[in-house]
Amino acid sequence: MMQRRKSPLDIKTTEPHQCSVxxxxxxxxxxPFFQDLSATDLKEINLLFREIGFAxxxxxxxxxxxxxxxxxxxxxxxxxxRDTAVGxxxxxxxxxxxxxFGSLSGSGDDVYSDTxxxxxxxxxxxxxxxxxxxxxxxxxxxxxxxxxxxxxRLRAAQERIQRLSVSTVEERIAHVLMVLSEKFGQPGKxxxxxxxxxxxxxxxxxxxxxxxxxxxxxxxxxKDGLIQAGRGWVAITDPDGLKALAGSDLE
Amino acid sequence: MMQRRKSPLDIKTTEPHQCSVxxxxxxxxxxPFFQDLSATDLKEINLLFREIGFAxxxxxxxxxxxxxxxxxxxxxxxxxxRDTAVGxxxxxxxxxxxxxFGSLSGSGDDVYSDTxxxxxxxxxxxxxxxxxxxxxxxxxxxxxxxxxxxxxRLRAAQERIQRLSVSTVEERIAHVLMVLSEKFGQPGKxxxxxxxxxxxxxxxxxxxxxxxxxxxxxxxxxKDGLIQAGRGWVAITDPDGLKALAGSDLE
DNA sequence: CGACGAATTGAACCTATTCAAAGGGTGTGG
DNA sequence: CCACACCCTTTGAATAGGTTCAATTCGTCG
Numbered sequence: 051m052m053q054r055r056k057s058p059l060d061i062k063t064t065e066p067h068q069c070s071v072x073x074x075x076x077x078x079x080x081x082p083f084f085q086d087l088s089a090t091d092l093k094e095i096n097l098l099f100r101e102i103g104f105a106x107x108x109x110x111x112x113x114x115x116x117x118x119x120x121x122x123x124x125x126x127x128x129x130x131x132r133d134t135a136v137g138x139x140x141x142x143x144x145x146x147x148x149x150x151f152g153s154l155s156g157s158g159d160d161v162y163s164d165t166x167x168x169x170x171x172x173x174x175x176x177x178x179x180x181x182x183x184x185x186x187x188x189x190x191x192x193x194x195x196x197x198x199x200x201x202x203r204l205r206a207a208q209e210r211i212q213r214l215s216v217s218t219v220e221e222r223i224a225h226v227l228m229v230l231s232e233k234f235g236q237p238g239k240x241x242x243x244x245x246x247x248x249x250x251x252x253x254x255x256x257x258x259x260x261x262x263x264x265x266x267x268x269x270x271x272x273k274d275g276l277i278q279a280g281r282g283w284v285a286i287t288d289p290d291g292l293k294a295l296a297g298s299d300l301e
Numbered sequence: 302m303m304q305r306r307k308s309p310l311d312i313k314t315t316e317p318h319q320c321s322v323x324x325x326x327x328x329x330x331x332x333p334f335f336q337d338l339s340a341t342d343l344k345e346i347n348l349l350f351r352e353i354g355f356a357x358x359x360x361x362x363x364x365x366x367x368x369x370x371x372x373x374x375x376x377x378x379x380x381x382x383r384d385t386a387v388g389x390x391x392x393x394x395x396x397x398x399x400x401x402f403g404s405l406s407g408s409g410d411d412v413y414s415d416t417x418x419x420x421x422x423x424x425x426x427x428x429x430x431x432x433x434x435x436x437x438x439x440x441x442x443x444x445x446x447x448x449x450x451x452x453x454r455l456r457a458a459q460e461r462i463q464r465l466s467v468s469t470v471e472e473r474i475a476h477v478l479m480v481l482s483e484k485f486g487q488p489g490k491x492x493x494x495x496x497x498x499x500x501x502x503x504x505x506x507x508x509x510x511x512x513x514x515x516x517x518x519x520x521x522x523x524k525d526g527l528i529q530a531g532r533g534w535v536a537i538t539d540p541d542g543l544k545a546l547a548g549s550d551l552e
Numbered sequence: 553c554g555a556c557g558a559a560t561t562g563a564a565c566c567t568a569t570t571c572a573a574a575g576g577g578t579g580t581g582g
Numbered sequence: 583c584c585a586c587a588c589c590c591t592t593t594g595a596a597t598a599g600g601t602t603c604a605a606t607t608c609g610t611c612g
Contacts, residue, residue: 260601
């Protein structure tokens with residue numbers, strides 16, 4: 051049984067990343083809650099954002115620190131996570147360009163709920179929470195959009211709670227692979243390649259399992275011809291088979 | 302070892318409940334996202350709400366049904382839950398007067414994410430999702446408040462995910478009892494009585510465990526003098542002891 | 553090429569579930 | 583108003599799924 055073991059991901063693991071001005075505007079235009087704004091408004095808002103580059107594995111903000119800023123991913127992959135006292139960490143979300151995290155409230159009296167870490171070299175746009183609050187007041191449609199996004203995120207969190215409550219580790223891993231392939235999947239000769247450098251430990255912390263359990267399940271999936279995987283990468287070769295295992299509809 | 306076994310809850314388990322007009326106004330004034338509004342605005346908004354009474358165990362809305370309305374609890378206790386294919390259900394939240402659930406978006410293209418059920422006789426205020434959307438557009442501060450509330454809920458959901466991922470059943474039950482006592486606790490001779498008729502099954506579905514496991518843990522807690530409990534009720538006698546077991550700070 | 557760290561695999565252990573049966577409040581009907 | 587029946591709750595014993603600990607293999611990067 052011979053198969054490719056070298057990482058097929060096309061992601062540069064080098065220095066911090068800066069993005070050009072026109073890329074910035076394009077990104078801001080793609081941010082869901084700015085989509086309804088006119089080009090002029092957007093240009094004005096663009097000026098309020100600052101840009102920061104991060105190298106892979108650099109931390110963007112720490113859970114528990116005073117939350118003063120809102121961040122928007124312009125380029126790269128960012129993971130939202132939280133470390134626990136016992137050493138185990140929990141991975142909440144994986145963000146792509148256009149998604150946001152950090153503080154939405156102007157009152158600087160709360161803290162970041164997650165630690166944000168660059169999974170790849172990343173370019174981040176950032177704005178003060180109070181400044182963003184001004185934008186919200188000035189452009190009501192933006193606030194409405196955000197409410198919608200928060201609803202969606204809450205729903206996703208609830209589904210995850212449900213899966214942690216009723217599904218086995220195998221089912222949860224099958225499911226998270228499906229979700230990841232929908233968001234990061236890129237067709238290639240190995241199947242749907244998940245364009246994000248995810249370790250077994252990352253996967254494990256997304257489904258509430260240990261690294262070893264994740265590894266065991268992944269090995270089995272590979273033997274069963276459902277996936278191809280190596281160090282830091284996964285590709286789905288049999289989506290339907292996986293979906294069946296995931297029990298995708300809990301209803 | 303003699304102890305009270307009869308339910309000490311003071312909750313009428315009788316017919317649906319209607320509330321008077323002045324009670325309605327008082328409730329709407331207590332709703333977090335209406336707090337900044339003037340009395341006149343509030344009175345006007347009050348007219349847009351309809352009132353419905355529910356008997357205990359009646360279902361207010363079903364997960365999966367087209368989401369057309371927003372609901373506000375005026376009186377009673379409401380549980381937000383979801384049934385799964387395998388019969389196990391998951392309890393997401395327990396609401397008291399002033400809290401809301403249902404549809405926030407005007408576009409009626411999504412569905413209720415939870416089933417809402419009256420745990421006690423309840424009075425519910427309700428408004429069409431589209432009408433509420435008008436309110437949001439007209440009173441921007443309301444939208445900002447809602448964003449804050451959604452953030453808080455999302456954070457709570459994340460904490461729950463974390464606990465499901467890293468804590469044991471015992472720790473999770475200890476923790477949920479602490480949380481419940483903060484929200485529903487009422488000092489009495491048995492300790493902090495949780496004013497909500499919760500079965501072992503309810504508790505179990507809040508922490509992702511089986512009824513039997515919940516029962517075992519509760520029995521142990523009682524033997525250890527941490528709680529007093531009977532059929533459908535719990536009182537906390539040793540909050541500090543429980544908090545220690547819960548490992549309340551995960552950091 | 554060499555070394556470090558990720559990934560894999562095995563075996564023992566443990567927590568929590570499953571299946572089963574008995575005990576005890578609650579509220580309903582007589 | 584009491585008694586009975588139902589269902590919630592409790593407890594036991596066996597089982598299984600997952601973790602833990604430990605050792606080995608194998609990519610990847612310097």
